[in-house]
Amino acid sequence: MGKRAxxxxxxxRADEGLxxxxxxxxxxxxxxxxxxxxxxxxxxxxxxxTLAETYGVSRTSIRKxxxxxxxxxxxxxxxxxxxxxAQPSVGxxxxxxxxxxxxxCGAIPQVVAxxxxxxxxxxxxxxxxxxxxxxxxxxxxxxxxxxxxxxxxIRLSGNETLxxxxxxxxxxxxxxxxxxxxxxxxxxxxxxxxxVIEIIAGGDVDGATRWMDRHLRDVERTVVLVEEEPAPxxxxxxxxxxxxxxxxxx
Amino acid sequence: MGKRAxxxxxxxRADEGLxxxxxxxxxxxxxxxxxxxxxxxxxxxxxxxTLAETYGVSRTSIRKxxxxxxxxxxxxxxxxxxxxxAQPSVGxxxxxxxxxxxxxCGAIPQVVAxxxxxxxxxxxxxxxxxxxxxxxxxxxxxxxxxxxxxxxxIRLSGNETLxxxxxxxxxxxxxxxxxxxxxxxxxxxxxxxxxVIEIIAGGDVDGATRWMDRHLRDVERTVVLVEEEPAPxxxxxxxxxxxxxxxxxx
DNA sequence: ACTTCACACATTGGATACACTTTTATATCA
DNA sequence: TGATATAAAAGTGTATCCAATGTGTGAAGT
Numbered sequence: 001m002g003k004r005a006x007x008x009x010x011x012x013r014a015d016e017g018l019x020x021x022x023x024x025x026x027x028x029x030x031x032x033x034x035x036x037x038x039x040x041x042x043x044x045x046x047x048x049x050t051l052a053e054t055y056g057v058s059r060t061s062i063r064k065x066x067x068x069x070x071x072x073x074x075x076x077x078x079x080x081x082x083x084x085x086a087q088p089s090v091g092x093x094x095x096x097x098x099x100x101x102x103x104x105c106g107a108i109p110q111v112v113a114x115x116x117x118x119x120x121x122x123x124x125x126x127x128x129x130x131x132x133x134x135x136x137x138x139x140x141x142x143x144x145x146x147x148x149x150x151x152x153x154i155r156l157s158g159n160e161t162l163x164x165x166x167x168x169x170x171x172x173x174x175x176x177x178x179x180x181x182x183x184x185x186x187x188x189x190x191x192x193x194x195x196v197i198e199i200i201a202g203g204d205v206d207g208a209t210r211w212m213d214r215h216l217r218d219v220e221r222t223v224v225l226v227e228e229e230p231a232p233x234x235x236x237x238x239x240x241x242x243x244x245x246x247x248x249x250x
Numbered sequence: 251m252g253k254r255a256x257x258x259x260x261x262x263r264a265d266e267g268l269x270x271x272x273x274x275x276x277x278x279x280x281x282x283x284x285x286x287x288x289x290x291x292x293x294x295x296x297x298x299x300t301l302a303e304t305y306g307v308s309r310t311s312i313r314k315x316x317x318x319x320x321x322x323x324x325x326x327x328x329x330x331x332x333x334x335x336a337q338p339s340v341g342x343x344x345x346x347x348x349x350x351x352x353x354x355c356g357a358i359p360q361v362v363a364x365x366x367x368x369x370x371x372x373x374x375x376x377x378x379x380x381x382x383x384x385x386x387x388x389x390x391x392x393x394x395x396x397x398x399x400x401x402x403x404i405r406l407s408g409n410e411t412l413x414x415x416x417x418x419x420x421x422x423x424x425x426x427x428x429x430x431x432x433x434x435x436x437x438x439x440x441x442x443x444x445x446v447i448e449i450i451a452g453g454d455v456d457g458a459t460r461w462m463d464r465h466l467r468d469v470e471r472t473v474v475l476v477e478e479e480p481a482p483x484x485x486x487x488x489x490x491x492x493x494x495x496x497x498x499x500x
Numbered sequence: 501a502c503t504t505c506a507c508a509c510a511t512t513g514g515a516t517a518c519a520c521t522t523t524t525a526t527a528t529c530a
Numbered sequence: 531t532g533a534t535a536t537a538a539a540a541g542t543g544t545a546t547c548c549a550a551t552g553t554g555t556g557a558a559g560t
Contacts, residue, residue, distance in 0.1 A: 020329075021329055021543085047510095047511070047512090048511075048512070049510095049511075049512095057544085057545090058544060058545045058546075059512090059545085059546095060543085060544055060545065060546090061543090061544070061545090063512090063513090064317065067314065067317060067318070068317070068321065071318065071321045079270075079271065079512090079513085079551090080511080080512055080513075080550080080551045080552060081511090081512080081551090081552070082511065082512065091410075092410075092411065095408075095409045095410055095411040095412065096411055098360070098409055098412070099409060099411050099412045099415070101356075102352065102353060102356035102357060102412065103352060103353065103356070105356070106351075106352035106353070106355070106356045107352060110348070158345075159345045159348055159349060160341075160342075160345055161342065161345040161346055161349050161419070162345065162348070162349045162352065165349070165415050169411070271513080271514095297540090297541070297542090298541075298542070299540090299541070299542095307514085307515090308514065308515045308516075309515085309516095309542090310513085310514055310515065310516090311513090311514070311515090313542095313543095329521090329542090329543090330520080330521050330522060330541085330542055330543075331521090331522070331541090331542080332541065332542065
């Protein structure tokens with residue numbers, strides 16, 4: 001496991017101001033990483049008492065953490081049915097990548113304006129760790145660091161609100177990849193991220209924007225979003241139509 | 251009070267999938283509107299007991315609602331100190347408007363692509379209600395509807411994720427206006443919103459984008475973001491500096 | 501043998517109770 | 531009078547308890 005001192009996915013401004021003590025935070029973090037790194041597959045049930053005794057706390061604290069994850073759309077919580085790891089629909093997946101293009105491309109001008117050599121070095125170090133993880137075949141760490149790179153890049157814009165949004169989108173992207181993508185093709189191509197750092201260092205706003213747009217479309221292409229959704233809401237209508245066509249079954 | 255059947259601020263996709271009972275939802279809604287319409291001033295304490303007996307439920311439910319509002323950054327929750335209506339800092343305010351420009355301008359192409367006469371009529375109806383509220387001097391309703399217009403406009407893009415983000419940004423904008431703006435100048439100029447509908451109806455992507463950018467800068471200009479933050483951390487330093495200049499007061 | 505109903509089990513939702521922290525009020529002393 | 535320490539209060543954090551809901555199994559009836 002690599003160190004994650006400089007850049008932690010999901011440890012943004014979102015922590016402050018919402019009253020979490022250290023223990024809750026640790027539980028949240030643990031679950032967050034487990035979901036984002038795909039140790040817990042989408043759809044996995046998350047029973048409250050199991051988690052409660054796992055972490056040695058009462059269900060009250062667990063419920064708080066689950067609600068937070070639910071609000072970040074990493075888990076689904078249905079009434080009287082408990083929580084499970086979210087399974088983004090195809091439409092949701094498209095929306096997520098579309099939103100990422102808008103936000104990440106839109107923030108590029110400010111990123112370029114505020115980039116300093118020191119900050120770019122932090123990014124380079126992150127890419128270095130990403131490559132190392134990729135070379136050793138640790139695809140979980142690789143995906144995690146790839147996401148962290150995107151978040152840290154936008155963090156350079158200085159806009160914490162936007163960075164929080166992107167953190168959410170990037171985590172959900174991991175779920176999309178886990179649901180619709182093959183693990184191999186999922187992570188960004190080797191040495192992709194290097195390029196954009198130099199483009200930004202050169203102050204080329206348009207170039208960086210174009211790079212980001214193309215890059216995100218490439219990532220989206222690695223997941224298969226062709227199949228249509230089951231559309232559970234239409235189930236009743238469909239069955240009624242079928243009943244119409246075959247009035248008396250027996 | 252005007253009807254709000256067609257467009258409700260804060261009633262987006264965010265409700266589904268996070269296990270909200272009807273009663274909780276009503277409480278959330280009530281508090282949400284109270285904050286966004288500025289019936290509760292920024293900084294107002296929100297004690298759990300008070301809210302609990304107000305709505306006739308236990309603190310458990312109240313805490314759930316407060317956590318949700320905290321995650322939407324409409325309330326601040328500090329450890330062992332309870333919740334209070336959020337007071338966006340100047341930096342936060344800038345971030346919010348900057349993020350709005352990126353998201354709302356960035357979504358315009360898809361909005362124009364997906365706009366239909368029927369959907370534009372819904373927007374026109376919303377603007378009509380906004381004007382009515384403005385004419386009768388109901389500035390609370392006016393601000394609310396102005397925000398709803400921006401949200402519904404972006405909803406036309408079909409991107410629910412992005413619409414949820416914008417809903418949050420628009421609600422927080424209301425807090426910014428309540429904190430830093432004068433109520434009169436806060437709402438958009440009369441008949442501003444009419445224009446963009448026609449630009450979109452004409453299919454003019456660039457025009458609509460430019461309109462949105464200018465419009466959001468205008469709105470931002472109606473609030474005063476010049477004063478530096480009180481920075482309570484610097485209080486001690488300030489006092490020490492004063493002490494330096496006037497060593498022995500008595 | 502298959503369907504249906506009913507009961508038992510498991511799990512979640514909500515309320516109460518208790519422990520701890522922060523804040524305020526009061527009293528004592530300089 | 532003013533400041534500080536102590537004690538009471540108000541309020542929050544967590545655990546436990548009970549009720550409500552969903553799920554699964556088994557018995558009874560056709």
